[in-house]
Amino acid sequence: MDVTADRAEADCEAVSEMLSRVGDKWTIQVVVSLRSGSQRFNAIKRKVDGISQQMLIRTLKALERDGMVKRTVRHSAPPQVEYALTPLGLSLSQTVRHLADWVVTHREKIERNRLQYDIHKV
Amino acid sequence: MDVTADRAEADCEAVSEMLSRVGDKWTIQVVVSLRSGSQRFNAIKRKVDGISQQMLIRTLKALERDGMVKRTVRHSAPPQVEYALTPLGLSLSQTVRHLADWVVTHREKIERNRLQYDIHKV
Secondary structure, rough: OOHHHHHHHHHHHHHOOOOHHHHHHHHHHHHHOOOOOOEHHHHHHHHHOOOOHHHHHHHEEEEEEEEOEEEEEEEEOOEEEEEEEEEHHHHHHHHHHHHHHHHHHHHHHHHHHHHHHHHOOO | OHHHHHHHHHHHHHHHHEEEEEEHHHHHHHHHHOOOOOEEEEHHHHHHHOHHHHHHHHHHHHHHHHHEEEEEOOOOOOOOOEEEEEEHHHHHHHHHHHHHHHHHHHHHHHHHHHHHHHHHOO
8 A cells, every 4th residue: 555545544544533533422512612712610511411520521631632622720729720722622613613514504404314215215 | 491402402413413424434435435426336345445345335325314325226237336425415525524624634733732641641
């Protein structure tokens, strides 16, 4: 296999991995809730309906590890921890938004297509 | 919960479900290989390196069910089956392309971020 094919394959793997990362239901909602600016843990938890403490910790850690979210500790008493999108995270959120808009626009059509397919195949 | 919140939640679920559908490694590669026009099964199989017969059948069926791919049987001897992107599939592929371009542009930075995060957390 030549270098270009190797590179294309690595890119494809990366795209696929990133799509399934950002495609995670909780990740999308956390990123969306951070679009309005830096937030404390409990404020995010209130905005993201139904997320557990454990799942929010895990989602924020994965985003921090990617460099999409920055965690800041304010040395007050008690210490306050805030989370904010980095420029990288904000840029991703804008790109994902286009795809999300596409899905919102077309989801009814896709659901109708699936229903029709299932009726014809039974 | 009010109607708007219900709707937003349904949209979020749909976006998440669709991202993980299109985020599938094989789905991306099959859609990309169909961008150049209608193809026979074996031609797609040759283009999508490493895909099994079974996985290609499953991927094409899911895309057909969504209405992204159209399957056409030509009544020759032997009958020929061709697959092509529908306008809906083509439109999705263009939107996914922007996200894919974003990932290709930023993947090295994300990999560096992860490495740095892991070094500091050990």
